[in-house]
Amino acid sequence: MDELMDRTSLQIDGMSCGHCVGNVEKALKTLDGIDSSSVTIGAADVSYDASRVTPADIARTVTDAGYAATVAPTR
Amino acid sequence: MDELMDRTSLQIDGMSCGHCVGNVEKALKTLDGIDSSSVTIGAADVSYDASRVTPADIARTVTDAGYAATVAPTR
Numbered sequence: 673m674d675e676l677m678d679r680t681s682l683q684i685d686g687m688s689c690g691h692c693v694g695n696v697e698k699a700l701k702t703l704d705g706i707d708s709s710s711v712t713i714g715a716a717d718v719s720y721d722a723s724r725v726t727p728a729d730i731a732r733t734v735t736d737a738g739y740a741a742t743v744a745p746t747r
Numbered sequence: 748m749d750e751l752m753d754r755t756s757l758q759i760d761g762m763s764c765g766h767c768v769g770n771v772e773k774a775l776k777t778l779d780g781i782d783s784s785s786v787t788i789g790a791a792d793v794s795y796d797a798s799r800v801t802p803a804d805i806a807r808t809v810t811d812a813g814y815a816a817t818v819a820p821t822r
Contacts (some may be wrong), residue, residue, distance in 0.1 A: 677782045680802040681819040682791040684771065684809060691814075692762035707752045716757040727755040734759055739766075744756040 689713050692739065699737035703730065716741075764788050767814065774812035778805065791816075
């Protein structure tokens with residue numbers, strides 16, 4: 673049925689790594705108990721209130737946003 | 748209250764432009780009437796059945812997936 677097909681081209685903005693950084697930052701901002709976060713490609717450093725949120729909660733928030741996140745070993 | 752804050756680091760996979768390409772491809776696959784699509788950073792070329800879907804539908808699907816998409820002028 674290919675002879676019946678039309679073709680179109682889309683211009684799409686935001687398909688950059690900055691898009692992902694923005695998504696992760698936005699997801700972290702939805703969480704209570706986050707003091708500050710620094711997101712780069714592949715990592716996030718997060719300051720949080722341990723009486724309100726856990727590292728596992730933080731990782732799950734990022735995972736829910738569509739990225740595989742694991743808590744890095746403590747240094 | 749900064750003195751009460753803990754810190755954690757996350758390792759995050761998939762924060763690459765390939766993530767966005769995958770998202771756009773996945774979104775286009777949800778749409779009936781798409782014959783094939785070729786997605787690159789910033790653009791998508793789509794072959795579609797005009798009796799079932801319009802370029803505006805296709806662009807809206809990509810926009811709904813979180814990317815600003817506009818139909819490029821026909822060539």
